[in-house]
Amino acid sequence: xxxxxxxxxxxxxxxxxxxxxxxxxxxxxxxxxxxxxxxxxxxxxxxxxxxxxxxxxxxxxxxxxxxxxxxxxxxxxxxxxxxxxxxxxxxxxxxxxxxxxxxxxxxxxxxxxxxxxxxxxxxxxxxxxxxxxxxxxxxxxxxxxxxxxxxxxxxxxxxxxxxxxxxxxxxxxxxxxxxxxxxxxxxxxxxxxxxxxxxxxxxxxxxxxxxxxxxxxxxxxxxxxxxxxxxxxxxxxxxxxxxxxxxxxxxxxxxxxxxxxxxxxxxxxxxxxxxxxxxxxxxxxxxxxxxxxxxxxxxxxxxxxxxxxxxxxxxxxxxxxxxxxxxxxxxxxxxxxxxxxxxxxxxxxxxxxxxxxxxxxxxxxxxxxxxxxxxxxxxxxxxxxx
Amino acid sequence: xxxxxxxxxxxxxxxxxxxxxxxxxxxxxxxxxxxxxxxxxxxxxxxxxxxxxxxxxxxxxxxxxxxxxxxxxxxxxxxxxxxxxxxxxxxxxxxxxxxxxxxxxxxxxxxxxxxxxxxxxxxxxxxxxxxxxxxxxxxxxxxxxxxxxxxxxxxxxxxxxxxxxxxxxxxxxxxxxxxxxxxxxxxxxxxxxxxxxxxxxxxxxxxxxxxxxxxxxxxxxxxxxxxxxxxxxxxxxxxxxxxxxxxxxxxxxxxxxxxxxxxxxxxxxxxxxxxxxxxxxxxxxxxxxxxxxxxxxxxxxxxxxxxxxxxxxxxxxxxxxxxxxxxxxxxxxxxxxxxxxxxxxxxxxxxxxxxxxxxxxxxxx
Numbered sequence: 001x002x003x004x005x006x007x008x009x010x011x012x013x014x015x016x017x018x019x020x021x022x023x024x025x026x027x028x029x030x031x032x033x034x035x036x037x038x039x040x041x042x043x044x045x046x047x048x049x050x051x052x053x054x055x056x057x058x059x060x061x062x063x064x065x066x067x068x069x070x071x072x073x074x075x076x077x078x079x080x081x082x083x084x085x086x087x088x089x090x091x092x093x094x095x096x097x098x099x100x101x102x103x104x105x106x107x108x109x110x111x112x113x114x115x116x117x118x119x120x121x122x123x124x125x126x127x128x129x130x131x132x133x134x135x136x137x138x139x140x141x142x143x144x145x146x147x148x149x150x151x152x153x154x155x156x157x158x159x160x161x162x163x164x165x166x167x168x169x170x171x172x173x174x175x176x177x178x179x180x181x182x183x184x185x186x187x188x189x190x191x192x193x194x195x196x197x198x199x200x201x202x203x204x205x206x207x208x209x210x211x212x213x214x215x216x217x218x219x220x221x222x223x224x225x226x227x228x229x230x231x232x233x234x235x236x237x238x239x240x241x242x243x244x245x246x247x248x249x250x251x252x253x254x255x256x257x258x259x260x261x262x263x264x265x266x267x268x269x270x271x272x273x274x275x276x277x278x279x280x281x282x283x284x285x286x287x288x289x290x291x292x293x294x295x296x297x298x299x300x301x302x303x304x305x306x307x308x309x310x311x312x313x314x315x316x317x318x319x320x321x322x323x324x325x326x327x328x329x330x331x332x333x334x335x336x337x338x339x340x341x342x343x344x345x346x347x348x349x350x351x352x353x354x355x356x357x358x359x360x361x362x363x364x365x366x367x368x369x370x371x372x373x374x375x376x377x378x379x380x381x382x383x384x385x386x
Numbered sequence: 387x388x389x390x391x392x393x394x395x396x397x398x399x400x401x402x403x404x405x406x407x408x409x410x411x412x413x414x415x416x417x418x419x420x421x422x423x424x425x426x427x428x429x430x431x432x433x434x435x436x437x438x439x440x441x442x443x444x445x446x447x448x449x450x451x452x453x454x455x456x457x458x459x460x461x462x463x464x465x466x467x468x469x470x471x472x473x474x475x476x477x478x479x480x481x482x483x484x485x486x487x488x489x490x491x492x493x494x495x496x497x498x499x500x501x502x503x504x505x506x507x508x509x510x511x512x513x514x515x516x517x518x519x520x521x522x523x524x525x526x527x528x529x530x531x532x533x534x535x536x537x538x539x540x541x542x543x544x545x546x547x548x549x550x551x552x553x554x555x556x557x558x559x560x561x562x563x564x565x566x567x568x569x570x571x572x573x574x575x576x577x578x579x580x581x582x583x584x585x586x587x588x589x590x591x592x593x594x595x596x597x598x599x600x601x602x603x604x605x606x607x608x609x610x611x612x613x614x615x616x617x618x619x620x621x622x623x624x625x626x627x628x629x630x631x632x633x634x635x636x637x638x639x640x641x642x643x644x645x646x647x648x649x650x651x652x653x654x655x656x657x658x659x660x661x662x663x664x665x666x667x668x669x670x671x672x673x674x675x676x677x678x679x680x681x682x683x684x685x686x687x688x689x690x691x692x693x694x695x696x697x698x699x700x701x702x703x704x705x706x707x708x709x710x711x712x713x714x715x716x717x718x719x720x721x722x723x724x725x726x727x728x729x730x731x732x733x734x735x736x737x738x739x740x741x742x743x744x745x746x747x748x749x750x751x
Binding site for chain 1: 412413415419422423426427429430574575576577578581588590591592593595596599600603604606607608609610611687688689690691692694695702706716718719722723725726729730733734737
């Protein structure tokens with residue numbers, strides 16, 4: 001009677017229906033309880049809270065924000081801070097990671113041992129501990145604003161953070177940016193043109209001076225034509241604190257420092273693995289063919305090493321972005337700190353807020369994975385069918 | 387006729403042997419290397435003396451009060467004073483024997499598993515151990531009125547003990563679900579495959595902290611009125627939800643590494659799907675994944691520190707909490723450094739173990 005159950009196709013359909021039913025039941029149970037509980041506890045729902053006044057101040061905001069701004073503005077401030085921390089962290093982590101990765105392969109015993117010790121120490125300490133450590137270290141060791149560390153009387157570093165002169169752009173600067181974009185475009189054209197020439201005639205010409213001219217010369221020229229449309233707002237000490245200038249808090253510095261140091265250990269390992277993955281014979285063959293050291297590196301070794309190293313590095317960028325959410329622990333105003341923290345406590349609409357936060361991180365992750373997939377597609381070994 | 391005799395070989399030049407030779411070869415082999423070595427030495431000179439001074443030579447190991455310690459160096463007697471807090475949290479002092487006993491039992495179980503290695507019935511014995519162990523652990527740590535073991539509420543748990551409990555429960559609970567998700571992702575049934583992929587990628591795309599926030603504020607809303615979750619239980623659910631996705635990916639790696647012929651052979655001799663998986667594929671796949679599972683456990687152990695954000699007193703939270711003691715103000719750095727050292731040692735040992743496993747299981751020589 002139940003013989004039809006032995007048919008593979010029937011079983012497949014049956015199993016899938018059961019799976020969908022289970023998921024649907026769990027979802028139904030959760031959502032109906034959710035609705036009931038929301039009614040019972042009198043929690044508001046919907047996204048109306050985004051428009052109401054936030055009512056709290058945020059120390060670091062890169063867009064206009066006051067306590068009178070809406071919760072949506074607070075969300076944007078948090079989002080922009082998260083992205084800022086991630087980008088700056090990614091830059092520092094990459095630089096540090098590349099240096100450490102190369103240092104580990106050095107023939108110099110001391111240098112490679114130091115790099116190894118660095119990796120072993122910082123990789124095996126949880127990132128949250130490192131963030132708290134650097135933050136605590138800054139709080140106990142930095143001087144008060146009156147005794148700040150000064151650099152050329154324009155950069156100040158103290159307990160309240162680090163102050164840089166802030167460039168203020170006038171309207172003419174718009175044209176400088178246009179000129180720069182144009183320069184990038186011209187630079188691509190130059191590359192295309194000389195590559196074509198190289199393909200058809202075999203003559204390889206020096207092109208870096210053209211690139212320099214279009215990328216740097218053109219914007220600089222426009223900059224001077226418009227009469228240097230930038231002036232600097234210098235930080236100056238007023239009373240107990242500095243005013244003006246571009247300001248980064250100790251929370252921000254501790255976060256960037258910890259994220260870079262931690263992620264650099266993984267990046268360095270990826271770099272090392274990439275370089276070690278290239279067979280020694282490749283280098284010897286390239287040199288035997290008469291390529292110079294630089295050419296060997298550029299055309300033979302690096303393309304192969306990067307193919308192995310870049311995917312894990314991009315994954316680390318993703319991890320760094322996700323780890324930046326730990327800012328909440330030291331009170332830096334990132335997305336989680338501002339939105340899932342302060343706004344959630346004030347409004348109490350946990351569902352909407354946490355779903356929005358998750359959606360943001362998911363989008364960032366998907367964007368980074370998309371970048372990774374594009375890269376993998378671009379560097380795939382062409383003609384290899386697999 | 388002259389007879390050719392070997393001359394006594396001369397010793398290698400002084401510059402090629404001993405300390406001098408080693409130094410020339412490894413530190414000063416070229417101009418660049420010499421400059422690099424000098425830089426590295428200068429760097430060490432900058433870092434090491436103040437660090438050692440703070441940690442060891444200037445540090446105080448015997449002071450009774452905070453006032454006896456200097457400001458400039460570490461005050462390790464603070465750690466000594468708070469050691470119980472760091473290890474057990476607010477667990478009642480007279481009940482410390484319970485976590486200690488559990489640790490002893492754990493170690494002896496691990497030892498027994500090693501002893502059983504070549505015995506018949508070892509699988510059944512190990513399985514039994516694995517089933518009774520969590521029960522023993524729960525009754526010992528939480529307590530049970532019927533057995534006459536005093537109940538210790540989970541809000542009193544803390545310190546290293548809690549860190550280990552959270553990480554272990556996370557890995558053990560996420561393992562079976564992870565296996566199912568990994569199989570689901572490999573499945574030819576499109577709906578099941580889609581559901582598995584959606585779950586795995588969703589979880590992997592968001593930070594653990596948002597999941598912890600979610601379980602700590604949203605979880606009770608999803609259940610009928612009256613079902614209430616312990617704070618620790620919420621954290622454990624969150625961590626399990628998170629870890630499951632990562633374990634699933636690790637096991638998927640193992641499944642993919644099993645040669646295709648194994649699947650085909652199992653099908654060819656007419657095994658059912660369950661038989662094929664349980665007897666042929668999973669034993670091989672899991673064996674391949676063991677080093678990565680240990681790696682995943684290491685990552686989880688590191689992530690466990692995040693529970694501090696939702697108000698659970700793991701070791702790091704204790705380092706923060708202990709600074710509130712007015713007798714020992716301003717000793718936060720010592721707490722953080724101590725916790726770092728303890729967790730670092732545990733993680734370093736585990737990563738060594740993982741490397742050793744990788745070598746042991748590497749059958750492709």
